[in-house]
Amino acid sequence: MTDSIYERDLDKCGANYAALTPISFVERSAAIYPRRTAIVHGERRISWAETFTRMRKAANALARRGVGIGDTVSVVAANVPEMFELHFAVPMTGAVLNTINTRLDAATIGFILGHAEAKVLIVDPEFSSVAKKALETAGRKDILVIDIEDAVYTGEGGRIGSLTYDELLAEGDPDASYVKPEDEWAAISLNYTSGTTGNPKGVVYHHRGAYLNALSNAIDWQMGLHPVYLWTLPMFHCNGWCYPWTLAAVSGTAVCLRAVRDQTVLDLMRQEQVTHFCGAPIVLNTLASAPDEMKKGLPKPIHAMTAGAPPPAAVIKRVEAMGISVTHAYGLTETYGPAVVCAWQEEWNDLPEDERAAIKARQGVRYTVLDGLMVADPETMEPVPADGETIGEIFMRGNNVMRGYLKNPDATTKAFRGGWFASGDLAVMHPDLYVEIKDRSKDIIISGGENISSIEVEGILYKHPKIAEAAVVARPDEKWGESPCAFVVARPGESLSKEEVIAFCRENMARFKVPKTIVFGELPKTSTGKIQKFLLREQARSIGTES
Template identity: 60%
Template sequence: MSTSIYDQNLPQNEANHAPLTPLSFIERTAEVYPDRLAIIYGDLRRTWSETYARCRQLASSLQKAGVGKNDTVAVMLPNTPPMVEAHFGVPMSGAVLNTLNTRLDPETIAFMLDHGEAKVLIVDPEFAPLVAKALPMRKLDTPLLVIDVEDASYGPAAQQVGSQTYEDFVAKGDAKFAWQLPGDEWDAIALNYTSGTTGNPKGVVYHHRGATINAISNVLEWDMPKHAVYLWTLPMFHCNGWCFPWTVAARAAVNVCLRRVDAQSIFDAIRNHGVTHYCGAPIVHGLLVNASAAMKEGVPAGVKAMVAGAAPPAAMIEGMEAMGFDITHVYGLTEVYGPATVCAKHEAWNDLDIGERARLNARQGVRYHLQRSAAVLDPETMEPVPHDGETMGEIMFQGNIAMKGYLKNPKATEEAFRGGWFHSGDLAVQYPDGYIKIKDRSKDIIISGGENISSIEVEDVLYRHPDVLAAAVVAKPDPKWGETPCAFIELKAGATTTVEDIVAHCKKHLAGFKVPRAVVFGDLPKTSTGKIQKFELRKQAGSASAIDA
């Protein structure tokens, strides 16, 4: 076999090839726009040159502490400057960033620290009590360097769980630290845990290539300009903030950091800092739409908002339009770096009535710019379903924006990538124009306020109650959270357990957002083989009485 003329004496080398990494974005921005504002947090202002120097100091200090390639550095942080710095400083050291979900229970945090084999844990004062409970639950006896962030804006006296402060740790590092490009763009950059339908959370491993490509796709989907002002309402612990820490750096934009998300803080930030872009789950947009007229006063038109999770209802779209906001609907999963499809809008839609626009915008849409493919396939034959808006199949992804796999879980990884596609587990249809729309969830995952809740996890807790004979948990539509867990319970003969007893039991074993917000007692519908018919329960869930939170 002869070698192509295009392969002869044309080797790949340092002059014509470099591995893709989003770390190059902050390097370039600090060189080109050193004095542009990078971070706003309360009274704090930092430029891109200052932020880049601090990221290099963090990387340098981590290496001095013995952190090296493929070591895990976990962080328990809100959307504050240290979280922005961690997205660059940790991978600059060669390590892998594990952003922990601050809403989880101590047992789950302890599992993640052990499973990811974290060598360092950086903790915000707000979550020090949670970490203090989690640390003794670890089963590994390997050393874990715990570092306390000090933040005067937090308020209450901070509980110390670490051996040193974050500022002292960063100060030990070299601001001119010569970080290296990854040896391979396939190297791991981040570890994100996602709720599975059974057992412990799965660790999703991101690579430098995917993080880079999704960060760039974010720019393209939004036509995001240089020096945009981005408000952090989406948690950076969730899919690394949909890769937006890296997107913001690529555009030499501004990170407006918020410790807590509420309507007043968001509107104040938009007015005071000229916010142009933000992302969030439907609950965040609902907060804004339902805020008082006085709170919305003086908010400029033209703010671009990205929403994912439950499809935006007509009332939300209408409310956002009334405020002059421009909403973009995206869809994805942790395994595909957050959003990997977008409901790309067409000018012709502007002439339609609000109901028809809402119907079109509620679809999950088409593939992200740099994703190879997003399609609805028959999971058995792996053939595309007809584009008729009726035939059901499974949403699958293929290409650059997909995880490396699940950490220490080859069986789950193999199953997820069966047939050369990533299987989302979401059942959907595809329309003649190629746009995808979810119709059901094959894994019974409940999405509440942007967070995934495994129905089986909640059911396992319910079954641990001594009076529960049978239990099933399904999603109940909720105007605020999108969905909340609704528990259907068949009690043992003679049991006198109350709804309050069930809720109190769940609160002992589950994070608050996973606790059922509706509980219904009665016989559960079953098939002839004894399998609970959840589709019947879903019909009933909508009318179930909610529990006052």
């Protein structure tokens, strides 16, 4: 640092510097808009003042039970008020929030609990059975298990913990002090991503990135104050793309939703006068496919943000015909969810419908808080020409890129290359500097917004006693965007049916990972015996779209 006049007697102090943290957002909303509704869940209406009180009670109760800096609090829950509250309450103890994908099988959840060294597990009744099995798999009898009791949920599931969430709140003092980070680089959350190898990788977010991406959500989507946000996106996924923190920043209303069903979603849109919602293209497709009678009387305007598998232009067109304005975003778990957005240009309004929809299907330009976005040769790191034709890999850098992978320095080093984060996604850069994905360098299948590792599915297929070889690729799917397609070779002398393979998969992996299509026959290989997946992808596409 140079010894300039601006470095003399102008030091940071409590008056002019504070570590960035989303906790400050909820403090402000509770103070300025205490009576405004923060959360809607069934018949419940919870104000920002009450929400903040509940958060402080939860934080103090957890702290009294020994939860603090460096600890992990894991949660397996649907989009319920408790899940929203924990996005603030856990960081207020100094601990790290680990929201777990509710669709995962017990073995994978057990791995996560062990790898994350979870001190507490908070469980929604809908997932108590799989959580109980996961605890047994992890062999962690020392984990404090807390049960959420949800009056809206009427299905099966019982208590597996030593106390309920409400009993935890009763232990807490809302007037007690809570923790805010001294260093904004401190971890705030831990999200697991499947990647391309067996066990999932733990992506670590920090307070600074969560704070900035939350604000960028509001700016780049032009949300304004007091939006009414419907939780069609799982809060476990990249911390709901940081939208719990965004809603606190703009004093919005979180309308909780346990499951995405067309009738429920459309009814809530009318009932609560919803203004915004997020989701994978399957959510848009679900709404577009609903009966016309069901779509009547929707409030206007409604804004939808979609990401995951690139949304088909035809789906965007059908949804916008309902009066829902679609914004396409792109990102990864490693970038706090959306970090690239198809920012709309006014001159595009005059284009024909099909052309507008095709443009909206592009991934777009960098978020306000993303410092850099480029499409480059992955070997030389030289940017490709902005010609809309030359393919390269997407690279990003900025404050909304993860700290790294938990306890996995090799994977972290591989992901960070030359000062950039390597996405593994292949794209072109258009002359207007809008990015458009063309393919994936990783064999990831994105089905309904969830990543599925082809290698993981293949590994399970190879465990079948009658299977000699297996390869899994993505097949276009009208409903889910993509679905797994398995190419299988039976052992000599063995007879194997599609139904038998699918049944085996259902017994050994999460249901959303189960291949929908099974193809029998020899696998194309190189002279060295490597399976030529690009040929299998072509074959899967030639089968047609799964409907």
